[in-house]
Amino acid sequence: MADLDDLYQEVILDHNKSPRNFRAMAEANRRAEGYNPLCGDHVTVYLRLEDGLIKDISFQGSGCAISKASASLMTAELKGKSETHAHELFDNVRKMLTGETNGAQGAGKVGKLAILSGVSKFPARVKCASLAWHTVNAALAGDDRPATTE
Amino acid sequence: MKAISKEADSPASVKSFDVARIREDFPILKQKIHGKPLAYLDNGATSQKPQSVIDTLVRYYSSENSNIHRGVHSLSERATADYEAARAKVRGFINARSEKEIIFVRGTTEAINLVAQSYGRSFLNSGDEIIVSAMEHHSNIVPWQMVCGQVGARLRVIPINHDGEIVMEEYQRLLNERTKFVAVTHVSNALGTVAPVKAITALAHERGVPVLLDGAQAVPHLRVDVRDLNCDFYAFSGHKMFGPTGIGVLYGRAELLEKMPPYQGGGDMISLVTFEKTHYNVLPYKFEAGTPNIAGVIGLGAAIDYIQALDWNQVAVHEHELLRYATEALAEIAPVRIIGTAKEKAGVLSFVLDHVHAHDVGTILDQEGVAVRAGHHCAMPVMQRFGVPATTRASFAFYNNVEEIDVLVKAIRRVLKVFG
Numbered sequence: 001m002a003d004l005d006d007l008y009q010e011v012i013l014d015h016n017k018s019p020r021n022f023r024a025m026a027e028a029n030r031r032a033e034g035y036n037p038l039c040g041d042h043v044t045v046y047l048r049l050e051d052g053l054i055k056d057i058s059f060q061g062s063g064c065a066i067s068k069a070s071a072s073l074m075t076a077e078l079k080g081k082s083e084t085h086a087h088e089l090f091d092n093v094r095k096m097l098t099g100e101t102n103g104a105q106g107a108g109k110v111g112k113l114a115i116l117s118g119v120s121k122f123p124a125r126v127k128c129a130s131l132a133w134h135t136v137n138a139a140l141a142g143d144d145r146p147a148t149t150e
Numbered sequence: 151m152k153a154i155s156k157e158a159d160s161p162a163s164v165k166s167f168d169v170a171r172i173r174e175d176f177p178i179l180k181q182k183i184h185g186k187p188l189a190y191l192d193n194g195a196t197s198q199k200p201q202s203v204i205d206t207l208v209r210y211y212s213s214e215n216s217n218i219h220r221g222v223h224s225l226s227e228r229a230t231a232d233y234e235a236a237r238a239k240v241r242g243f244i245n246a247r248s249e250k251e252i253i254f255v256r257g258t259t260e261a262i263n264l265v266a267q268s269y270g271r272s273f274l275n276s277g278d279e280i281i282v283s284a285m286e287h288h289s290n291i292v293p294w295q296m297v298c299g300q301v302g303a304r305l306r307v308i309p310i311n312h313d314g315e316i317v318m319e320e321y322q323r324l325l326n327e328r329t330k331f332v333a334v335t336h337v338s339n340a341l342g343t344v345a346p347v348k349a350i351t352a353l354a355h356e357r358g359v360p361v362l363l364d365g366a367q368a369v370p371h372l373r374v375d376v377r378d379l380n381c382d383f384y385a386f387s388g389h390k391m392f393g394p395t396g397i398g399v400l401y402g403r404a405e406l407l408e409k410m411p412p413y414q415g416g417g418d419m420i421s422l423v424t425f426e427k428t429h430y431n432v433l434p435y436k437f438e439a440g441t442p443n444i445a446g447v448i449g450l451g452a453a454i455d456y457i458q459a460l461d462w463n464q465v466a467v468h469e470h471e472l473l474r475y476a477t478e479a480l481a482e483i484a485p486v487r488i489i490g491t492a493k494e495k496a497g498v499l500s501f502v503l504d505h506v507h508a509h510d511v512g513t514i515l516d517q518e519g520v521a522v523r524a525g526h527h528c529a530m531p532v533m534q535r536f537g538v539p540a541t542t543r544a545s546f547a548f549y550n551n552v553e554e555i556d557v558l559v560k561a562i563r564r565v566l567k568v569f570g
Contacts, residue, residue: 004517008510008568017505039509040526040539062539064507065569125513 006118007125008065015069020076021058028056034135034147036127041067045075045135052083059132066116066125071132073113083140089113090133097126167461167468169551175200175456176549186519189554194339194498194545195523196389197370199453203393206452210445218444219418219435233444236451237434240399243454244384245375250404250433254447257398258366259289261385262333264400264413264437265362266293270331272411276302278330281354283308283316283345284535285338288528290364294333303330310535314341314490321350325357332361336368340529340543341490342473342498344372351381360406366390370547371469371496373462376401388446392547393453397446400437407433414439465548469497472546476555483562489541500527500541503562506569508540514568515542518561520554 025046034043043061047054057075061068074093078086092109095101099120101109119129131147138147173179176198181188190198210232216225218233240252255261274280280294284307291305298305306329308321316334332354336347351361362383368374369386376384383406388397402410412419412430416439422429430436476499480486485504503511512524523543526533533539544558 004514004568007513013569038525040530040533041509042539064509066510122513125509128509 003118003121007122009115009118011073011115012065012069015072016065019059019068019072021079022060022072023058024060025056025058028058030139030142032135032139032147034061034131034138036063036067036131037148038127039064041128041131043067043071043132043135045071045132045139047136047139049083049140054078054081054083054086057136059135063131064125064128066119066128067131070116070129073116074132074136077111077113078136086136086140090137093133094130096120097129167464167548169468169549172460172549173551175202177201177204179549183519183521184517186517187557189518189520189550189557191544191546191550191554191558192521192523193370193390193547193550194367194527194543196395197392197547198549199392199394200456202456203449203452207394207445207449210448215445217441229444229448232448232451233442236447236454239451239454243374243458244369244399244401245377246401247377248404251401251407253400253402253407253434253437254442255398255400255437256396256443257387257389258364258385259293259398261383261398261400262290262362262364263293265333265383265385265402266297268410268413268437269360269406270294270297270303271300272409274301274303274330277328278303279306279324279326279328280304280331280333281306281308281321281324281329282332283321283334284310285314285316285341285343285345285529285532286333286335287339287364287366288530290333290335290362291531294331304328307531308334310343310532313492314338314343314532314536315492316343316345316350318346318349322353325353325359327357329354329357329359332359333364334361335364335366336374337365337371337496337498338490338529338532339367339498340500340527340532340541341492342367342495342500342545343490343492344368344494344496347381348379351379355380367497382406388450388453391453392456394443394446394449397443397450399450404433407437412436412439416440418442460548468548469546472550472552472555473497473499475552476544476546476558479555479559480562483559483566485566486562489536489538497547498543498545500543502538502541503565506565508542510569511542511562511565514565515558515561518557518564520558520561522558 028046030047041063046058048056059071134147178198216229218230237249237252241249306324354361360382363381365386369391382403384401389395419439421431487502489500508524525540
């Protein structure tokens with residue numbers, strides 16, 4: 001049975017309450033918006049990208065605890081990392097959330113983000129957790145159309 | 151809810167509603183979710199089906215399945231008779247003048263699209279205005295926006311006040327010589343408000359403007375009489391009134407339906423086809439192109455039989471009591487804010503929790519066996535009006551009981567515990 005404690009872990013609740021890098025960024029050179037049309041969750045991701053390196057990253061928006069915590073954890077994880085690393089992480093996080101990889105196998109590839117692995121047991125919430133990731137992907141691609149989870 | 155008179159309340163005519171016995175008619179309610187008894191409080195999304203409706207569908211497919219209006223064989227004759235008998239039941243259910251005025255469609259959404267495209271594209275012109283209210287479901291906004299784009303008409307919106315009630319003075323101000331259509335909801339799906347649709351219709355008719363009412367949320371709770379409401383169109387869905395999915399009804403005044411062109415072309419809606427010219431069939435068949443949802447129509451007839459066998463004075467008292475009990479219980483939980491506090495409400499309790507998003511509430515409630523809707527309820531403008539991204543909505547049917555509301559309250563307290 002899906003366990004609520006796996007979903008709402010302390011770390012997630014903490015990131016929901018005090019999201020990291022939760023601000024607009026005036027000096028951003030990439031920016032993308034993401035919507036979850038089903039529930040109206042909305043996120044804007046800001047990037048300062050220099051020579052393939054994510055110098056700074058932030059986000060703003062409204063959504064549930066899962067989407068907010070996922071966005072917050074993502075910004076903390078991607079700051080200072082390369083664009084290539086971001087793409088790899090996107091792929092691994094997606095696999096973890098959809099249950100393609102599980103347990104230690106998946107967790108090893110996503111570092112601290114393994115805290116989000118409980119989401120895979122709640123299919124209705126996978127889109128909440130992946131919204132910020134689709135959005136950062138769009139920002140990296142320089143795509144100014146709003147990203148969606150559809 | 152409609153006010154229940156003292157006379158109707160008297161012990162002679164109203165014994166207390168036997169909800170335990172009613173629940174026996176709904177097999178789905180017996181199950182457990184995550185090991186807890188199901189508390190189904192998502193009736194605004196779709197209602198559950200009594201055994202009689204389920205049996206009717208099984209019986210139709212087991213012993214009667216065939217196409218209607220064309221076969222000379224016995225099965226087709228039986229299916230046609232049952233299909234048309236269901237139309238007669240719908241006519242009686244909403245007190246329409248004639249069965250010609252009952253068009254079977256997929257649901258409320260298709261009914262509104264039918265009117266927007268058939269009536270709207272034929273009789274609305276550039277510069278005309280269509281009035282809707284600020285508490286419409288997307289299905290009573292988007293079809294009108296589409297027709298506005300097609301003919302150059304303009305959409306005007308009646309505002310709602312902070313309780314979620316239509317501001318009638320503003321409506322009267324919006325009505326003018328350019329107003330050519332009014333489309334409003336009878337009961338708001340997001341707020342539960344019962345709109346003063348009779349007064350809205352009367353004011354439009356003073357100017358000769360036709361009125362469509364979206365009755366999707368009204369038919370499960372109120373006894374609807376289209377002649378008393380005096381509306382020109384009334385749209386509703388079978389699945390929200392204990393019938394099958396994929397079947398709905400458009401009621402239209404015959405004189406309007408007569409002058410409207412068909413919505414879709416195909417079989418059954420014609421009387422004569424040549425490659426030069428097609429003669430359309432008479433009402434209601436002109437609007438029922440192709441093989442319809444025969445099982446759905448007959449199942450809807452069974453749902454109407456079920457509803458009409460209930461004592462609606464009792465149902466009204468019971469539902470009113472459920473809403474009152476739930477409203478008072480939730481008001482006692484400090485971080486709860488109820489969205490939609492109209493004086494007249496039916497079946498819906500929408501709320502937000504400080505600092506907890508509706509989706510998180512929905513997930514935790516599900517773990518307690520409580521089914522609610524969390525989100526914008528296909529009414530994003532209502533969410534914007536109240537400055538919230540989403541709400542949690544508990545919506546009731548007559549088979550719900552106070553024990554389920556107690557479980558809801560307990561589950562909300564668990565949400566608050568999880569989120570500290």
